[in-house]
Amino acid sequence: MALILVKYGTDHSVEQLKIKSAKAEDKIVLIQNGVYWALKDLETPAKVYAIKDDFLARGYSEEDAKVNLISYSEFIDLLESEEKFIG
């Protein structure tokens, strides 16, 4: 239903609020420092993705990610497929 963009790390209260607000039909994309959330087991009914380049650039390997990793072009496809945006 909505695409939710998370760009700050796990200590950021606003990003906690966004993730908490997500519904099952939503898609969450972790971008920039938001990829640190990909190291955690997120409690959300929404589908969660992280930008692969942003994740690997911070010294992690694909195996470290607990969410699906996507490219920037796949992120654009997700953006276009959702009618609503929260970010």
Add this chain to the structure above:
Amino acid sequence: MKKLLFVAYQSPVGSIWVNEAFRTAFGMYGEDLEPSVLLIEEASVALSKNTKPERLGLLPLSICHKYIKNYGTKVYAVKQHLEKYRVKELDENFGAEIIDESNLSEFLHSFDYVIFM
């Protein structure tokens, strides 16, 4: 008409984002869009009668009041965040509607675009 929500979360003292959120919202009226503003976390103190960024040489929050009235811009705040930052006397010029944190998810999803700034 698409509904936009600008969410300010930074203090109006030490940053200019509350005023920026309102300025951006007012600019939307020329684009056939319906903007609203939500103040959360530290930005909640913008609603206090006693908050005066101008004491530090920053823009006063009162510059928004006339436009809020003219455009009928809806302003929202979260009850629990007002309590967290001990906002006691609300400035009525904002005409803010107070929502409960438990309704925040539904509230955010009622807009087409939600921009945190």
